[in-house]
Amino acid sequence: MTASSREVYRDAVLDLLPRDERLVCLDSDTGLFDSAQFPERYVNLGIAEHTLMGAAAGLAKSGRMPLVNTMAAFASSRANEAVKIDIALNNLPVRIAATHSGVSAGHLGPTHHALEDLAVMRTLPNMTVVVPADGPQTGTLFRQALRLTGPVYLRLGRNATPELPDAPPVTLGLAQVLRDGADVTIAACGPYPVLAALDAADTLAAEGVSASVLNVHTVKPLDVATIAAHAGRSGIVVTVEEHWRNAGFGAAVAESLAEIAPNLVLRVAMPDAFVPVSGGQRYLAERGGVTSAAVAAKARSALGRDPR
């Protein structure tokens, strides 16, 4: 089964909008929505991302709960000052649905890739940062996020990604434990990183290494307790993300664990470079080194095992 997180989000919006007067869908000409489906409370402001974020703040301040739609690159970089000052500083209930995150924009190129957004958004006070790992949990986490009183950054993809197999229920703010192991903890964030983590855990299991696999879908606030509990047994954490290695998810884990226990954190992430070639999301992520093989290799090196 595959589903696109942005389409799951869109369907959830279509379901919720008529039933919740607070919700207003603010669009920036993304094409995700068919305006004919919304008689009211859908506004396409045009290609104007600063105004999109500022207007969302004004709308929230006037009592609504705006659902803001743009691409991750434009939400996190182009419109960032409005996100910071108008939304985060006022701690307003704005939900930023950011599609095309990571390299999911694929062949659209580096202008449309967003490999900095977790770094940017997780530094903002009051912001909650959510990265669903598949379609179904996108719907669940989005609905849970509507209960929060402050702003939320929802990091979505462009195209369908596989559903996680046999995943337990997902709860905003709590890392989802997909595997429980004793030797190494793999903490992953995002669709392909979580799949890479599961695949690496299978490979390691065949080698006699038991790995915990955590789907850390909430990057802020980070569920340090669960990560630390799993790390505490092994002391070794490998992080996986579709984001630049600087200041992203792995960096967030490393920062937190460095303050509480002498853990070893090894990051699998996109290199500190733009992605100047065409390709699909999975191709570009793997080209950047975000692979199950890289995860397994990091785990082996931390455990002092020879590569096979």
Next chain:
Amino acid sequence: MTTTIDAPPAAGTAARIREHVVNLCAGPEGGHLGGSMSLAEILATLYTRVLRVDPLDPARPDRDVLLLSKGHGGLALYAALAEAGFFPPERLGEYARPGSEFMAHPHPEIPGVEMPSGSLGHGLALAVGFGLGFRLDQADRRCFVVMGDGELQEGSVWEAASVAAAQRLDNLVAVVDRNRLQITGATETIDALEPLADRWSAFGWSVRQVDGHSCEELEAALTEPPAPGRPTVVIAHTVKGKGIPFVEDQPRSHYAKLGERQHARALAALRRGAAS
């Protein structure tokens, strides 16, 4: 709600705003003097004659909203809010003290301040959101956004201006404090704004131009009903540093820390101006 029937004359309030601003600029940190002085009549008229706000209930759901997009006019806003009764004027003395919420740029911890400002080019986008919200609520409310003229060099202003017109937000009124100066000189020599009225017209706005130091002209422009389906901009022609002859119309008035003698001279000039 304040009403315009028994409201005090705006000119007297403007004079008191100026005196507060001068006093605050004589404090240990100084302050944004010139652009606060040019705002005195604009804010005085808004708070005494135009805005439907309730100082005893600043978050009242049916209030009009005023956004000071030129956040460096914060001292004038604090003075106007104190004069309007949002907090006692004595609280102005907290300005710039360690731990005080009265910073140079307004923060919503201050009663009557709707949104923080200071980074230029944010107010109009916020106003678009308020305008959309009021319309969805079918509420008889208006959003006023006071901008500096130098601020209009920010691209985000014109992005929001275009969106406001496209959304036909006739519940939105922008006021431009056209004092013609920015930190280092004349707007027209740095990044010219003229023909400013034509620019706004071309963006689909209804344009009104007034003497920004005439409370009567301001009141007329700010209370006249909008053109249906069009946002309104009032270009208020003002003088930076207005009321203090030794800083009037000078870029260096942008930020000032008045010494004892300058403070006394400025107050004397204000009193002479008020008496004349």
